[in-house]
Structure formats: C-alpha cells, structure tokens
Amino acid sequence: MHMTTTTCSWRPYRVALRTQECRGVISLYLEPTDGALPPAFAAGQYVELRMPGIEPHAFFLVGPSGDRLVRLTIEVGDEPFIGEVGRIAKLRIGDPVELSEPKGELAMEPGETPVVIMTEDIGCLVAHAFLAEMAEVEPMRNVRVLCQFPNGTRMLMREELRKLVDLMPNAGLAVFLVAPFSTDTAGKDYEVAGPITVENARSVCVNPDADFFVVGSRAFTEALRTDLVKLGIIHSRVHTQVL
Template identity: 30%
Template sequence: MTSALTPDQISRVKATAPVFAEHGATITKHFYRRMFANRPELRNLFNQTHQESGSQADVLARAVYAYAANIDNLGALGSAVGRITHKHASLNIRPEHYPIVGENLLASVVEVLGDAVDAATLEAWRAAYAQLAQIMIGAEAKLYDNAAWSGYRPFIVSRKVVESDEITSFYLTPADGAQAAGFEPGQYVTVKRYVGELGVDQPRQYSLSDAPHGKWLRISVKREAGNEAVPAGRLSTLLHEGVEEGSIVEVTAPMGDFRLDRTKSTPVVLISGGVGITPMMSMLSTLAAEGSTRRVAFVHACRNGKVHAFKQWLAQTLATNANVSRAVFYEEVGATDRQGVDYDFEGRIDFSRIAEQAVLPDADYYLCGPMAFMQAQRDALVALGVDPARIHSEVFGSGALA
C-alpha cells in the first residue's frame, strides 16, 4: 500500500498546479515522445491519430492539472476518474503499465522545467502519482473482475450492413461459438486492428448499437472521410473497406459508465447527433424489448437523409411503442427528404420547438455526438431549467463537457 501524502507534499503539489495550467501540454507532449522512444511497444495501446493531433497530450495535461488542483479534495474530480478507469479497462491497461508511465512522466517534468522543480517538489509529485496509480489500479481491478472476459477476444463478423452513406453496422459473434456477452445499454467495446502504415495495432472504442440479447454484439461505425485539416479515420476506413463478413476482429469486454438507468420509471430523453445515435439505439431497443412504459423522447440531428442511419428501425419502434416520440432535425433538407416521414424539423436542434415533448422536469437526458454538439445541447437544457445532474453524456474524443 502507498502511504498517504504528507501535508507538505499536498501543499507542494497543489502549489505547482498552475505550472501544469501553463506548461502542461508541453510536458505531456514531451512525455509521449519520450515514452514511445523508450517503449515503442506501447504505441499499440494508444490512438496514434490523437498523438499526431496533440489532442491526447492536451487531455492528459488537463487531467494532471485537475488532479494537482484537487489533491486535497479528490472527490471534486467527480465522474472523471470513473470515465478514465472504464476507458483504461477497455484498452486493457494493466498495473504493470503504471510504473512505466510514472517514470517517463516525472522525467519529462524535469527535462522540460529543469531547475524550476526542486527535489522536494519532485518527490511530492512522485508520491502523488503513486497515490493516483493506486486509486486507478484498484478501480480497474474491480472492472476486470466483473468483465465478461479478460483482454482481447476473437469475434467473427457474421453480418455487415450498410446503414447510410457514412455508417455501416458490424454484427460480431464470438469465434468460439459461445453466447455474446451481456452489457448495459450505452456501453462500448474496443476493437483492435493492425494498421500497416503505422506498423502497430490500433484500438478504437465503438458504442454498442443494439439491445443486449446474447446473439451478437453490434457496432455501427461512421467512416471518417477526413479533410484538409483532419486526416481520414484509419480504423473506420479499415473496417469499412477491409473487414468483410467472415473476418475475425479482436474485441475487449463491454465497458463504460455512460449507461441507461434501468431502475427508474421516469421519462427518458435521448439526444444524439450523427453517429452518436448508436448508444441511444441500444437504450431505446432495450426499453422496447423489456416492454417498458416509460415516456421516451428520441431527439436526433444529422445533415440530411443520405447520412441519416436507422430510419426504418426508428419508424418501426415508434409504430409498436406508443410511449415513444421522435423529433428528427435535418440541417440540410435534400430534394427527396420527406418531412413527417424522414425528418420533422429543418435546422439544428431547438428545444423551444419541442419543449412539451422533450423538456420534462423529472426526465433524465442522455447526450451523444460531437463535443460541440453535446455542449450546445447541455447549455440549452440548463438554460431551460434542467438540473445538470440529470444530464448524462458520452465522450470518446478529447475534452469533457463544462
């Protein structure tokens, strides 16, 4: 067991929090370069696209700053620790990885800041990192103990279905013939593929897009085409172009703390943008399969009908579940898009237009989509008087909702 930090160590770590606010990204970028140079095999555990863009370094810098600033009140970190531990468990991060990270992170602090960090402060940070590692390892051990399986497991792509111009579904069945695992609606799995141009395996998280039923695990993947500023998605391209029915993919057990609370009977508002529809499908499909009578508002936004996936599924769900309503917004209505059939409103989501349907005082709100989209929806709901504690979101990329 790691001993508790001394008051002096706590004071030193807290006092250096502003240093990470100012220099954190420089330190963490140096850290990743250093660690991968010393331990190149660890590149298999990290999203190299996020490394290239620098977004992963930014996320780590913010996390280190938050930890330092709240070293005397770790409860203030809220759900952030839970979100990180679920992601770590999904990526198969193990206790033996923590000393490697700690060694390279502390060395990077010294190499970047130099004489600005004295020996006593560095030792305080060493103790603080050991404390954090102990917390994370303990939390992740519980997740591993309760997981359906350990590490990566081979699955067969039993079906591949094109859902829209951008999204394709992959039905994954265990290669050993066993039943597919149960999971909580809203959770995700990590899929790993070898990327030849990088020379390493690459993991990506994908929300499960169907109800848990033991037959298969379904992921529905948007092909990230890329543009001048952002490269095309390596894994999504490989899945769309290189993975056919009968292919084997490596998958970790379902994880994630973004999940539908099935113990409640109060209304549910599911709000998605683009491929963010996937965990909402799992949630709604689960409620429908259970015969739930909870009031459900399904609010979805996308560009137009060509990229609107699962229209038929939603129509069938509405037809057989009188407790479910929908509000679909198309930002750009196409010539063949039919109002009242394919979509309901033109433009972006506007809660003032659907307040009676989707702004409910005792509801829980679930958000998934691009970060800017989720932030806009959260801000709009809070402005309308919704308790922030009732707003839940899934974040796969960089950052967190404010």
C-alpha cells in the same frame, strides 16, 4: 469515439455479416470464434475493436444483448477509405478481429422518470440501444427521442428507431435534418428542418422531472447541456456522452 482505452482481456471474433446502413456508415456483425456466446451488455455500453497494425477503436454496441452476433455500426466516411478506420471499413466476411469486454457508464436507471434522448449523427446508436432495452422491460415508460442528421443521405436507423418507438405507447421520435435536400420530404423523412436546439425542441425540454441523455460532438453536447440548465433542468438530470 472519445473513450478511454484501458488494459483488458480480448476475445477472438470473425466478421459474419456486413451491411451498408447509409452513406458513410456500415454495420459489422461479429461472431465469437472461441465457442462461447458474446457477453451480456447494458444499453449505452461500448466495446473496443482491435486487429493487427491498428490501435483499439471504441464502438457502441447495438442491441439487443443476448444475440449470437455482436453488431457494431461504424461511421467510416466515403471511399477511398484511409487510415485505421479505413482498414476497419475494408473488413469482409470471415476476417478476424478481437473485441474487449463491454464497457461504459452511460446508463439509464429503471423507473417511471420521463426520458428525453437527444443525439447527433452516429449517436443515434445510443437511442436505439436505450429504446430496445426499454421496449422489452419498460414499454410504458414516457420517452422522447430526437435524432439530428445532416441530410437524408446521412440518416441512420430511422426505420429501426420507428419500429421500436411503435412498441411503446408513450414514446415519440422526431428526426431533425440540419440541411435537408429537396428530395427529403417533411413529415415523411424528417419532422424538423434545422439542428436540435432547446428552442426547436422546447415542448420536450420543459419537464424538470425528465432525465436527458445527450450524445454527439463536444459542441453539440455542451451547447444543449448549457441551454437545458438555463431552462431550469438540474445538472444531475443531464447525462452526456461525447463522440
């Protein structure tokens, strides 16, 4: 992620669990080894992970806050794993790492304002974090979540997102597959074939009172910000995070 690393304090953790989320993506569940609970964090925040021999790498926190384990869901690519992210991909249960305190200012203000979350690939982690928080404290809030993936093999967290959306009567989820495979079923695996664009998602982009959260590559975020503003959404209502 394109996050600025800063001087900070570090705490020791160990890998307690490792799971494969989908092709090229794993989750690490990390447990503090200093006897204290993990710190609380807000939806949309991230931590930096470091280990001997590699520079700190930033990863979004996957909620809910307050759990005994810290979950980091990481895009590691396909084997053979190489480079610094490749070393993180090879972590196994019991391996030690260090984490920074939670950071980041991509935050959703509480209130009744409608929310539209548009994500690309691993950016769906932010959608998950926001939904988990809203489902607990603002379950009646109007929210629409649009998640874009290359195809069904790279589709991340769809069922987890669906379960969170089902807890909120005024929420909706749409999965966009840029180039679905023949094995990807419309209406079951995804809702829209093609990328997220203002044109493809016009029905959720025309509310001038909504707050928009756009998370993905620079090209993805800049294109959507530009088109949303052209559509009449004021700049201050479009919040972006480049991965």
